[in-house]
Amino acid sequence: MRIGLGGIWQETNTFAPRPTTWEDFHRYQLFEGPELVASLAGTGTELGGAIAAAREHRVQPVGLLFGAALPAGTVRRDAFERMLRTLVERTRAAPALDGLVLSLHGAMVVDGHADPEAEIVAALRAVLGDLPIGVTLDYHANVGPALARSTDVLCGYRSYPHVDMAERGAEALRLVVRMARSGARPDRHLVKLPLLTIPHAQEDAAAPMRQLLAAADALRADADVWAASVLPGFAYAETDRLGFTVYVAAGDRAARRARELAAMVWDRRAEFAAPLVSPDQAALAATAAPYPVVLVDVADNVGGGSPGDGTALLHALAHARATGAVAVLWDPAAVARAHEEGGASLSLPVGGHSDPRMGPPYPAAGPVRRYGPVSYLRTGSYMRGQRVDMGRVAVVEDRIGQIVLTERRVVPFDDDHLAAVGVRPRGARAIVAKGAIAWKAAFDGYAARAVYARTPGYCPASVDQLDYRSRPQPLYPLERDPGWEAKVSAALSPP
Numbered sequence: 436m437r438i439g440l441g442g443i444w445q446e447t448n449t450f451a452p453r454p455t456t457w458e459d460f461h462r463y464q465l466f467e468g469p470e471l472v473a474s475l476a477g478t479g480t481e482l483g484g485a486i487a488a489a490r491e492h493r494v495q496p497v498g499l500l501f502g503a504a505l506p507a508g509t510v511r512r513d514a515f516e517r518m519l520r521t522l523v524e525r526t527r528a529a530p531a532l533d534g535l536v537l538s539l540h541g542a543m544v545v546d547g548h549a550d551p552e553a554e555i556v557a558a559l560r561a562v563l564g565d566l567p568i569g570v571t572l573d574y575h576a577n578v579g580p581a582l583a584r585s586t587d588v589l590c591g592y593r594s595y596p597h598v599d600m601a602e603r604g605a606e607a608l609r610l611v612v613r614m615a616r617s618g619a620r621p622d623r624h625l626v627k628l629p630l631l632t633i634p635h636a637q638e639d640a641a642a643p644m645r646q647l648l649a650a651a652d653a654l655r656a657d658a659d660v661w662a663a664s665v666l667p668g669f670a671y672a673e674t675d676r677l678g679f680t681v682y683v684a685a686g687d688r689a690a691r692r693a694r695e696l697a698a699m700v701w702d703r704r705a706e707f708a709a710p711l712v713s714p715d716q717a718a719l720a721a722t723a724a725p726y727p728v729v730l731v732d733v734a735d736n737v738g739g740g741s742p743g744d745g746t747a748l749l750h751a752l753a754h755a756r757a758t759g760a761v762a763v764l765w766d767p768a769a770v771a772r773a774h775e776e777g778g779a780s781l782s783l784p785v786g787g788h789s790d791p792r793m794g795p796p797y798p799a800a801g802p803v804r805r806y807g808p809v810s811y812l813r814t815g816s817y818m819r820g821q822r823v824d825m826g827r828v829a830v831v832e833d834r835i836g837q838i839v840l841t842e843r844r845v846v847p848f849d850d851d852h853l854a855a856v857g858v859r860p861r862g863a864r865a866i867v868a869k870g871a872i873a874w875k876a877a878f879d880g881y882a883a884r885a886v887y888a889r890t891p892g893y894c895p896a897s898v899d900q901l902d903y904r905s906r907p908q909p910l911y912p913l914e915r916d917p918g919w920e921a922k923v924s925a926a927l928s929p930p
């Protein structure tokens with residue numbers, strides 16, 4: 436048996452002005468044909484998990500095309516169309532496939548393509564007819580009925596920070612093999628809730644997601660249930676698919692089970708809130724033990740598409756006379772200057788170049804270490820085994836601590852990126868983490884505590900700070916009391 440593997444993956448922040456280009460995919464992850472299987476085998480990614488499961492089931496994994504880019508602005512049409520064309524061509528040319536596993540995000544937004552993930556599946560469905568297609572989705576997927584209808588089974592992550600990608604890929608492969616061998620297909624039901632939630636209120640270990648994920652897990656424990664997901668979605672991707680999704684695939688009663696799970700989500704809608712402090716209050720927390728304290732730069736969330744060069748917390752740390760901090764900033768121009776100028780120490784303004792609203796440049800000064808192009812292997816729980824390229828790096832020993840300047844944007848989902856340039860966050864007093872929850876995969880094991888700061892950026896902590904041009908209405912909490920049941924529950928007929 437042969438199962439094709441592919442996908443196009445990005446979390447798109449439509450409020451971030453910098454578009455995502457083909458180069459961004461090419462630079463981060465873009466694999467075709469046998470290279471896909473060779474590169475992703477053994478990694479903690481969705482397709483890495485699918486490859487491992489394929490070998491266990493004596494199934495041959497056939498690499499098609501997989502492209503992923505770091506979260507950023509809207510994907511350019513030509514980038515998407517170029518990858519989709521290759522994916523379709525390779526699927527058509529592949530020798531006799533028995534099914535397909537795709538790794539998609541679910542919150543990708545592409546110029547001129549209203550529902551790109553649904554389009555990917557539809558294009559491949561046109562080649563493969565009724566062969567089984569399984570899709571993995573990010574926890575932050577904004578799923579619409581078209582994707583759920585054209586796919587035989589959706590397997591959404593059930594962790595945030597995301598550490599179950601390989602498990603979901605393995606699950607999708609197992610379900611596709613089961614469908615291919617038995618000819619059976621589950622009934623599927625999607626409920627779209629008019630509910631908008633922010634990332635730092637979606638942690639898997641905290642209420643309400645902990646209880647909602649447990650309820651989905653309890654459903655999945657039933658032998659008759661093939662898949663059950665509660666996906667809180669991504670508020671920063673403006674599409675008509677915006678909002679919370681509940682999905683159940685089962686041999687029987689999928690609709691009833693999905694509606695019951697959705698009712699549970701709706702009952703707890705007011706719990707999706709989390710306390711925040713000002714950057715100054717956050718910096719003050721970094722001047723008293725226990726250490727290290729994680730200062731969470733919620734809005735300049737690199738993994739949510741913000742650039743990662745906001746300086747609000749650096750200025751606040753300097754103002755509080757804090758020392759011993761570790762902070763990473765994306766600043767290719769400062770890195771270039773540090774390399775050109777030479778000298779054992781330097782003083783230069785860093786960060787704050789993407790958007791004046793994200794703080795003025797911070798005046799960094801002190802001894803500097805320079806690194807040529809740095810790449811590292813992820814060894815933690817997030818995408819273990821994946822190689823990441825940071826470009827050139829300069830580390831400045833500033834009065835507030837170590838400021839790591841990188842040529843490429845780096846997500847704080849591991850601490851390997853710090854180890855690669857001799858920075859040890861365990862011994863720091865404060866760690867500035869440009870993310871909402873995903874940093875926990877890296878630092879939660881040894882952080883003494885975390886303080887969430889109301890910083891400026893493209894992932895603001897409150898959805899009423901977002902200027903949506905068009906969005907589904909109503910959406911709680913923007914509209915206080917929408918009803919949901921009658922109009923948004925969709926039964927999905929077999930593809």
Ligand SMILES: [Zn+2]
Nearest residue numbers: 573574575597
């Ligand atoms: Zn996500």
